[in-house]
Amino acid sequence: MANLLESYAQIVGNEVIDHLRQLAEPLKGMKVVHVNSTREGGGVAEILNWLVPLKKELGLNAEWEVITGEKEFYQCTKSFHNALQGDSVEIPPALLRIYEKTNEENAERMRGQLEDADFVFIHDPQPAPLLKLCPDRKGKWIWRCHIDLSRPYRAVWKYLRDFVVGYDASVWSLADFAQPLPHPLYLIAPSIDPLSQKNRELFPGEVNAVFDRWGLDPDKPLITQVSRFDRFKDPVGVIHAYRQVKEFTSVQLVLAGGGATDDPEGEEVLKEVRNAAGDDPDIHILLLPSDAHREINALQRASTICLQKSTKEGFGLTVTEAMWKGKPVIGGDTGGIRLQVINHHTGFLVNTPEGAALRVRYLLKKRDKLEEMGRKAKDLVLNNFLVTRHLREYLTLMFAIMY
Numbered sequence: 001m002a003n004l005l006e007s008y009a010q011i012v013g014n015e016v017i018d019h020l021r022q023l024a025e026p027l028k029g030m031k032v033v034h035v036n037s038t039r040e041g042g043g044v045a046e047i048l049n050w051l052v053p054l055k056k057e058l059g060l061n062a063e064w065e066v067i068t069g070e071k072e073f074y075q076c077t078k079s080f081h082n083a084l085q086g087d088s089v090e091i092p093p094a095l096l097r098i099y100e101k102t103n104e105e106n107a108e109r110m111r112g113q114l115e116d117a118d119f120v121f122i123h124d125p126q127p128a129p130l131l132k133l134c135p136d137r138k139g140k141w142i143w144r145c146h147i148d149l150s151r152p153y154r155a156v157w158k159y160l161r162d163f164v165v166g167y168d169a170s171v172w173s174l175a176d177f178a179q180p181l182p183h184p185l186y187l188i189a190p191s192i193d194p195l196s197q198k199n200r201e202l203f204p205g206e207v208n209a210v211f212d213r214w215g216l217d218p219d220k221p222l223i224t225q226v227s228r229f230d231r232f233k234d235p236v237g238v239i240h241a242y243r244q245v246k247e248f249t250s251v252q253l254v255l256a257g258g259g260a261t262d263d264p265e266g267e268e269v270l271k272e273v274r275n276a277a278g279d280d281p282d283i284h285i286l287l288l289p290s291d292a293h294r295e296i297n298a299l300q301r302a303s304t305i306c307l308q309k310s311t312k313e314g315f316g317l318t319v320t321e322a323m324w325k326g327k328p329v330i331g332g333d334t335g336g337i338r339l340q341v342i343n344h345h346t347g348f349l350v351n352t353p354e355g356a357a358l359r360v361r362y363l364l365k366k367r368d369k370l371e372e373m374g375r376k377a378k379d380l381v382l383n384n385f386l387v388t389r390h391l392r393e394y395l396t397l398m399f400a401i402m403y
């Protein structure tokens with residue numbers, strides 16, 4: 001554990017690590033609690049998995065708590081998610097009541113720990129009411145919003161806003177996502193951990209093994225989208241794009257995903273995806289367990305091109321992951337994908353399956369371009385989207401609002 005931070009020095013340099021230690025100095029011993037709604041699946045869990053241990057290694061007393069509830073709670077919060085990203089969704093009052101009640105129950109369990117903390121980071125809307133339920137809080141509370149709130153369905157945002165106005169600050173992935181709130185708003189882009197099972201270098205044999213394991217053809221270009229089965233990720237659009245490519249050239253598609261424990265819509269979307277795929281032997285729908293990080297790593301590395309054809313996307317860690325592996329990404333022209341896919345440089349931004357197909361065909365034909373874009377993609381991640389930059393911004397934020 002003592003060498004965890006040092007191991008990043010090989011990638012980002014010693015100065016970066018020394019700087020982190022300096023920034024952490026005034027925060028040493030402080031108690032920081034992060035709360036979200038799932039320990040596995042989805043980008044937030046992915047981030048907390050490295051953020052909490054690294055804060056601990058820097059001498060902070062960091063903890064990670066997960067809010068839990070029954071099926072209806074997750075139905076409600078999934079509806080929030082869809083509504084905040086723009087869908088017109090009416091949420092029945094009974095479900096809202098369950099949302100509030102679940103938060104009350106979780107507050108009973110965590111109140112002492114949260115009220116006592118120097119900093120509490122509440123991630124996304126699921127645990128947002130906890131602030132009001134901890135009246136004797138002593139520390140600073142920050143609402144960390146990971147989703148795109150640029151055009152929320154008003155009625156739902158009005159309801160949720162009431163829970164978040166009281167926070168001391170909020171953090172957003174992009175300026176476009178933010179809503180006006182009466183406290184300081186900070187912008188912090190997410191990041192990936194280059195040393196995690198998901199992103200570390202693999203042995204060549206491990207990468208090649210995915211072809212055998214999943215019945216893929218090692219001689220055919222492979223296009224891949226890794227994502228939860230969620231309509232905003234547009235897996236069906238990916239299948240349409242693949243079909244259009246296949247009319248001209250030989251290609252195979254992997255759609256790899258699993259469920260997140262806080263996402264109840266996955267099965268329904270998976271059915272739609274299976275219908276769209278039909279019996280095409282070159283479409284591989286892989287259902288992976290939530291801890292299949294090395295497998296996803298190998299699949300991304302084995303891919304010729306990665307896709308993330310989302311129609312809405314908070315940030316899109318899968319984009320960062322693929323780019324770190326030197327893959328150009330063809331991504332939906334939305335949200336955080338725009339921060340990462342620099343059109344024509346690190347990949348292509350697209351709005352339709354036709355657009356995606358066109359770009360896939362171009363890159364499959366121009367292999368030198370594909371490699372050049374892959375190199376630029378990796379560099380962009382190295383300079384902007386690794387844990388060390390993310391951690392530095394978190395430490396600076398904590399220092400800024402400490403007093």
Ligand code: UDP
Nearest residue numbers: 042043044046227228256257258316317318
């Ligand atoms: N992921 C995973 N297994 C899956 C699907 C996704 O481990 O079956 C991971 C993926 O590698 C990425 C994260 O979950 O690290 C998804 O984050 P992203 O920001 O792309 O989307 P979100 O799911 O948070 O909307």
